[in-house]
Amino acid sequence: MEAAQSGWGIVVVAAGRGTRMGTVESKQYLLLKDKPIIVHTLELFEHMDEVIEIVLVVGAQDLARCEAFVQAYRLTKVTAVLEGGSERQHSVRLGLQALTGSWVMVHDGVRPLVSAKAVRTCMAAALSTEAAVLAVPVKDTIKQVNEAGVIIATPDRRSLWAIQTPQAFRRSLLIQAHEHAEQDGFLGTDDAMLVERLGVPVSVTEGEYTNIKITTPEDLPWAEFLLNGRGDKER
Numbered sequence: 145m146e147a148a149q150s151g152w153g154i155v156v157v158a159a160g161r162g163t164r165m166g167t168v169e170s171k172q173y174l175l176l177k178d179k180p181i182i183v184h185t186l187e188l189f190e191h192m193d194e195v196i197e198i199v200l201v202v203g204a205q206d207l208a209r210c211e212a213f214v215q216a217y218r219l220t221k222v223t224a225v226l227e228g229g230s231e232r233q234h235s236v237r238l239g240l241q242a243l244t245g246s247w248v249m250v251h252d253g254v255r256p257l258v259s260a261k262a263v264r265t266c267m268a269a270a271l272s273t274e275a276a277v278l279a280v281p282v283k284d285t286i287k288q289v290n291e292a293g294v295i296i297a298t299p300d301r302r303s304l305w306a307i308q309t310p311q312a313f314r315r316s317l318l319i320q321a322h323e324h325a326e327q328d329g330f331l332g333t334d335d336a337m338l339v340e341r342l343g344v345p346v347s348v349t350e351g352e353y354t355n356i357k358i359t360t361p362e363d364l365p366w367a368e369f370l371l372n373g374r375g376d377k378e379r
């Protein structure tokens with residue numbers, strides 16, 4: 145199989161400031177079980193045989209410490225540590241340019257709890273459809289609310305999924321999607337949106353509720369609890 149021969153590249157984006165976390169330190173460098181969140185994330189992909197290159201995208205002020213992490217934690221698959229852009233989409237685009245293989249994933253540096261099993265499900269789906277994302281069905285009833293705080297719609301929950309990362313694509317498709325978005329001045333909150341705009345179907349593969357994006361302070365004890373409940377072999 146093509147990807148099995150060439151292997152996967154992954155862009156791990158970690159150039160955000162974590163304003164919703166509200167800490168002085170950017171959230172990706174906060175410690176969970178004595179290790180920075182970003183290191184937990186990188187270690188998962190470092191230990192997956194299918195992954196052959198990892199590009200880490202970070203803030204300009206964090207380049208040196210991230211290069212030091214790569215050495216200290218022996219992250220041998222990290223081929224580049226790059227400065228990101230002002231928006232997540234720009235950071236992804238910069239990272240993509242440094243990958244070389246045919247198949248790529250994009251992952252948030254602040255999703256350290258994704259499992260190798262879920263990543264493999266996503267990769268397998270992308271190999272057959274060209275584009276796939278991990279997601280979970282929403283558990284709550286979701287309402288659309290107007291600026292006055294009044295409900296204007298209740299979409300059918302059966303069609304609603306909370307989208308996660310990684311998101312996996314044929315690299316040429318994702319590059320094309322980013323180029324189109326850039327030309328149109330379109331900014332999306334994930335990469336799938338950019339591919340959807342091309343009219344290319346993106347498959348949704350069911351992931352795990354534990355693949356949380358560490359975003360606000362209450363996510364930290366929850367992430368610590370989940371990590372404590374796992375052995376390294378389970379990743």
Ligand SMILES: Nc1ccn([C@@H]2O[C@H](COP(=O)(O)OP(=O)(O)OP(=O)(O)O)[C@@H](O)[C@H]2O)c(=O)n1
Binds near residue numbers: 230255358
């Ligand atoms: N210019 C940016 C913005 C975000 N990200 C990364 O995209 C991921 C998901 O973004 P989010 O959780 O929104 O992180 P922040 O932008 O840091 O958070 P906030 O919106 O609260 O500031 C994070 O790993 C973040 O570091 C990035 O690489 N470059």
Ligand SMILES: C[C@](O)(CO)[C@H](O)COP(=O)(O)O
Binds near residue numbers: 232252307309334357
């Ligand atoms: C890509 C993502 O994690 C999918 O849920 C999410 O869209 C990132 O959004 P954010 O606004 O940067 O947190």
